[in-house]
Amino acid sequence: MEKKLIGIDLGGTTIKFAILTLTGEIQQKWSIQTNILDDGSHIVPDIITSIKHHLKLYQMQPSQFSGIGMGSPGTVDLKNGTVIGAYNLNWKTLQPVKTAIEKELGIPFLIDNDANVAALGERWKGAGENDNEVVFVTLGTGVGGGIISNGKLVHGVQAAGEIGHMIVEPNGYLCTCGNHGCLETYASATGIVRVARDLAEEYAGPAKLKKLLDDGQDISSKIVFDLAKEADQLALMVVDQVCGYLGLACANIGNLLNPSFIVIGGGVSAAGEFLLDRVKKYFLKYAFPTVRTTTELKLAQLGNDAGVIGAASLALTFN
Amino acid sequence: MEKKLIGIDLGGTTIKFAILTLTGEIQQKWSIQTNILDDGSHIVPDIITSIKHHLKLYQMQPSQFSGIGMGSPGTVDLKNGTVIGAYNLNWKTLQPVKTAIEKELGIPFLIDNDANVAALGERWKGAGENDNEVVFVTLGTGVGGGIISNGKLVHGVQAAGEIGHMIVEPNGYLCTCGNHGCLETYASATGIVRVARDLAEEYAGPAKLKKLLDDGQDISSKIVFDLAKEADQLALMVVDQVCGYLGLACANIGNLLNPSFIVIGGGVSAAGEFLLDRVKKYFLKYAFPTVRTTTELKLAQLGNDAGVIGAASLALTFN
Known part of the structure; x- marks a missing residue:
């Protein structure tokens, strides 16, 4: 069966999620509120819990996914998959996002900053043709x-x-x-x-x-x-x-x-x-x-979906 | 034996040539005047003759070269290896440079515009580190x-x-x-x-x-x-x-x-x-x-050599 992608668009008020095909069609979409309390320490656990919950709901296994991509505010270290200085998330110190998500979900993970990820989305499935x-x-x-x-x-x-x-x-x-x-x-x-x-x-x-x-x-x-x-x-x-x-x-x-x-x-x-x-x-x-x-x-043509679509496209490199 | 590269910097007054190692060291360098008479129709034949002459002089064979790269004024078609609208060469019509040079010399050829090629030169061996x-x-x-x-x-x-x-x-x-x-x-x-x-x-x-x-x-x-x-x-x-x-x-x-x-x-x-x-x-x-x-x-650090060095670097892709 063809593998799927997960795209995450992390924002200061909501976190958007989507499950996409390898050709960029959104199959499932949901969102949760961003809990920025306690220096944003709930954000990554909330993301993990929400994905686990929805995989269960859709009866899907981690092995069915090529990868997870995410767009984040702040300064993103692509190689190490960390974020720092995302002030609207209260992330002042280094956040090892990739390590946590890969460990808990067992799916390869890539991250980039939110504007870049939206650009990838519009390029792939929107006005960028x-x-x-x-x-x-x-x-x-x-x-x-x-x-x-x-x-x-x-x-x-x-x-x-x-x-x-x-x-x-x-x-x-x-x-x-x-x-x-x-x-x-x-x-x-x-x-x-x-x-x-x-x-x-x-x-x-x-x-x-x-x-x-x-x-x-x-x-x-x-x-x-x-x-x-x-x-x-x-x-x-x-x-x-x-x-x-x-x-x-x-x-x-x-x-x-x-x-x-x-x-x-x-x-x-x-x-x-x-x-x-x-x-x-x-x-x-x-x-x-x-x-x-x-x-x-x-x-632009994708509106709010640009983020999750572009984020998911990051994970295409795992395919 | 390690292969070599040829770099050509085509200008309105002179055509510069160099033979380089794969690491970008210039081993031989020469130049000829650009003959822009008769709609610039002598330029490509002059380039071919000059390279043939120098290969003979240095007792080298076409098979010893990975490729030839060239920088040219005008509008360059990278894929087809043609140039048009290089007015300081009197090239008003389409010039099939790649076809002519590959046919006569039997060495793979790539071309780009002169500013791009100089950029490649400074990047490879000059201030671009x-x-x-x-x-x-x-x-x-x-x-x-x-x-x-x-x-x-x-x-x-x-x-x-x-x-x-x-x-x-x-x-x-x-x-x-x-x-x-x-x-x-x-x-x-x-x-x-x-x-x-x-x-x-x-x-x-x-x-x-x-x-x-x-x-x-x-x-x-x-x-x-x-x-x-x-x-x-x-x-x-x-x-x-x-x-x-x-x-x-x-x-x-x-x-x-x-x-x-x-x-x-x-x-x-x-x-x-x-x-x-x-x-x-x-x-x-x-x-x-x-x-x-x-x-x-x-x-910049390479002065006039940026062109031939950058041109030669185009041919690295053949290696």
Whole structure:
């Protein structure tokens, strides 16, 4: 019988699991809450218990699986299968995830960071069309990414894919990383709100977004995009600035790597074609002519499943 | 007996050849003039004749070679071993280089573009320390580059490594590619002169560089750097601006790829540590903290030999 894969997407609030075929079809899917109490010491035992429970439920044996793959926040040591500094999990010290899981479940295990794993997912079964040259950009609370070249994840020395920290505006907004003008300071969900507040200060005309801000209401990147879609002038200015920086970053990624696809995902990408069209406009302005015609910008397609699918794909190497 | 490699570096004025050991030591080296007459139709026959002549001279047989590698300007089709659009060779139509050379010499042949091949050379035997993660930036008449990740050249769809066309100043100088503010418009040999002319116009104080320009003398990037080393105030301003853009581009390369080394070569890099120190200053300013401490900027070490050495390394795959 054909073997199966297990994918685990470890996040600060939930842990998602899936059982997949070797061709990437999800057969079972479940999730549990992440218990970050006691320095996150319950997380790995909870994962083990949950997998054991579900294998029993589905009447499956460890020998039926090629391997388990996992995406994790924090700094991941691929070789040793450890994680450190995942602050949203309360993992401050070194966590020997691979050792624990392989010992308890008897299935080979591989791990990578969450953005890389989502990139692998979109590449394998989503917008990346299983191409060997794919870059994934995720626009969420922060901006992250993963790069696949020659069919392999680019890790560099350790921190490749810091797309959110590409400098798009030297001397621009101060970033949490200490630098100024990182893409993340403009194009993350929080960055978009920051741009909105800034532009609102100088904005004089009528605009619903301006009124919301002046009234002291909480706004979100979703509200900005929704108002822009209704042709709110200030919201359109915000979206234009954000998409300008995103298009510039995508163009520079394209000029360096000329991937087949730059896939845009994460919560902010819910703005859909409205966002994509505007990013494309600036990408086409800034990209090298050959890149303009060979690198395509696309929206991510897998949503929340990108993580478990990409994680599972790590385990394909065991097959 | 251990086999040998042949490396060919095809340029617009000379064609360089070398015979190397499998560990990259140059054993013989020679060059011929590039005859670009008659649509460059003499080039491939000249290469074949020259290799035949030298094999005879050194009393060597084709069977003693693992393969021949070549770096070429223009658009290279790796699979078919053809070149098109190499205008400094007068190659406007498709040139079946591989077919001709393999047929006449009976040695397996591989080809890639000249910047990629120089990157391979510096990676193998130069500043790249044979690391798997190396980016090479060449500052010459234009600005080019090559990217090695996971030990392999990154080609993307076809035009990866267009480092000279990364946008460092949206709405900056017009580039030959049609875009504005490409790195090449500031940091190539011609770009540096352009910056000098521009800054000279607004510059009021005393400066030898200003006087040279006002006198209508021809200046070069070498003159700018030489004067800057003598503390000429205008030349220092030019160098500072150029290195600022170079440092920004290197930081964004680092943030994306986090290579072990970014190696700076090409004619302009003859300015040496004086250039490197200033580029590093801006790299450290703009790079993500992890990248700052793990990606190192270095000067190229192989000079003109990078091309033949890197070309030869292509043929290692035949071994």
